[in-house]
Amino acid sequence: MKAEFVVSSGRPETFPRDRLPEVAFLGRSNVGKSSLINALTGQRKLAFTSNTPGRTQTINFYRIDGNSYFVDLPGYGYARVPTQFTNAWKVLIEEYLENRETLKLSCLVLDTRRGWMEKDLDLKRWLDHHGRPYLVIATKVDKLNQSELERGLRAIRKEGAEPLPFSAVTGRGVREIWQAITTTLQTR
Numbered sequence: 001m002k003a004e005f006v007v008s009s010g011r012p013e014t015f016p017r018d019r020l021p022e023v024a025f026l027g028r029s030n031v032g033k034s035s036l037i038n039a040l041t042g043q044r045k046l047a048f049t050s051n052t053p054g055r056t057q058t059i060n061f062y063r064i065d066g067n068s069y070f071v072d073l074p075g076y077g078y079a080r081v082p083t084q085f086t087n088a089w090k091v092l093i094e095e096y097l098e099n100r101e102t103l104k105l106s107c108l109v110l111d112t113r114r115g116w117m118e119k120d121l122d123l124k125r126w127l128d129h130h131g132r133p134y135l136v137i138a139t140k141v142d143k144l145n146q147s148e149l150e151r152g153l154r155a156i157r158k159e160g161a162e163p164l165p166f167s168a169v170t171g172r173g174v175r176e177i178w179q180a181i182t183t184t185l186q187t188r
């Protein structure tokens with residue numbers, strides 16, 4: 001598989017124009033969106049990851065096998081980013097989600113230990129309301145023991161979504177997530 005960085009964009013005018021289908025990665029700051037992209041592509045240094053929340057501030061497009069894009073969206077809910085930036089974030093993300101015709105699938109990434117936070121639920125409701133297909137990914141499962149994991153997954157299911165357990169550390173879930181992505185891209 002070939003994955004390549006294409007563009008880091010802060011404005012819709014600079015989004016790619018070749019109309020390939022897109023899979024977007026959404027979730028709170030520091031939840032592990034960029035790490036997930038790296039695990040799925042098998043390229044550990046493709047998307048920039050960091051311990052500093054709010055690292056991804058622009059929309060980053062990665063072309064996958066020349067036939068689709070993975071889109072790394074900036075994380076939300078990081079309190080230390082000044083409101084002028086959170087507003088810019090909202091405008092950029094809303095513009096992308098509402099108007100991007102090539103967006104075929106969103107991956108909503110949750111920290112399994114924390115489950116649904118208010119902004120995650122806002123986003124889920126928005127996706128449901130607009131009939132946009134999405135996967136819910138329960139990440140960082142390597143940090144939990146078996147009973148904590150089961151409790152975390154059960155809490156996520158309460159919102160009517162079946163989470164796909166994932167760990168960037170162990171690679172658990174990579175195959176299942178790829179399968180879900182491929183199925184959606186083929187049928188849409």
Ligand SMILES: Nc1nc2c(ncn2[C@@H]2O[C@H](COP(=O)(O)OP(=O)(O)OP(=O)(O)O)[C@@H](O)[C@H]2O)c(=O)[nH]1
Nearest residue numbers: 029030031032033034035049050054055056075168
């Ligand atoms: N233990 C563990 N740590 C993880 C996992 N995924 C990500 N991390 C760590 O969590 C931190 C944040 O990961 P990122 O992938 O940068 O998170 P992000 O969602 O892209 O963050 P922003 O770009 O700031 O929104 C990093 O220190 C990662 O190494 C995981 O599955 N398990």
Ligand SMILES: [Mg+2]
Nearest residue numbers: 033034048056
């Ligand atoms: Mg990131």
